[in-house]
Amino acid sequence: MTALGFLYPGHSAEDDYPRIEQLLGSDIRVDLVHTDIGEDAHRVDALRQLGAPERLAAGVEQLRLAGAEAVVWACTSGGFVHGWQGAHEQVRALARSAGMPASSTSFGFVHAAKEIGAARVAVGATYPDDIAGLFAEFLRAGGVEVTALRGSGVVTAAEVGTWGEAQVLALARDADTPDADAVLLPDTALHTAAHLPALEEALGKPVLTANQVTVWEALRLTDRRVNAPSLGALFVREPIVQV
Template structure:
């Protein structure tokens, strides 16, 4: 059985990962490590500490010897907040430490968007405005046009993790745009795994959610990505062998 690893800060929507592992066919084994941090807050200072190299290496130690084939740092905001060079350093450090392919949720969004042909993006962010603006800048750096931008203003991941199906659907529908070809929902603290097809049906376009793209990226890096149903447009895309 394919086995992939995730470093997940704290507790919020981490149960999406084993859920996704059971939703794909054949099933995928998930090894998830909860990383530590000083403060659960969507602020630059807190996210910089949360995504620091020391925190990632601390978590990576628990993944050694587990037989995982790839690893993801699954905090979108505690990746893009560190800037382009910071994201790359996170990836390089994890690859060096574990000697397997690695990525971050922030980069998973870029790779996933490229695969489905996204160009014009609407962002439905749970973050405060300043953090959401950093995500917008991250996407624009990678060549995407952000045609609508919204921020729900939630400070803690713990609070985001309490949002239920109806609230997640409302977040998507109210913050979509007719001008966008894809909707991005970037917080790994937000549950989404079971509702991706439902969200796409509601907005009539592809949606990329943080936990969805993280799981997809882990499979892609492990060379175990196959077309799936029930997980949105992204998982229905054929992948080139050399991707």
């Protein structure tokens, strides 16, 4: 059994995590602890407070007691808003506090894009344009080219959590460009776990979404690879050829 720990701010799309656990169909356990969201606002000052060290540290003990082997800060904007170096400092502090390997959804997107060979990506963000722009800067700092960026101007995670499949699909389609190797939807408040096959079929390319990438990043930290096609191209392992 591999136990994965997640720190998730507030309550929006946390039900993606038990769904992903079920779809993994393996000996993977997903443990999620809610952190204090403070002010629910996609605004730089509020997002910086959202991922403050003391807020993340408050949830760590529960994950340790649950036997988690790695922890991921399951909030994209609460990571990249600190910039590339600041986000590194954030996860280093989290690792020290937790006493286990740590990462964040923001770094998960960079690692996942490279995993699937997506050098160029289009971004469909629920955020206001200025916050979406900070995510694009973060990706570029990680060596991922952004071919197109679409913001949606949504201010709160609570509103994002109400979006259904049609809205998610429209966001992905509007963001996509022919030269993009993949489309990224960077908000852990967005329900996407149930929509991944439909998204990739509609766009004809890989789609990386925040909660999907967050769980994959935790698996990466524990050196686990799971074949789960219902979770998209990111979770499809190439078969081993016997010679």
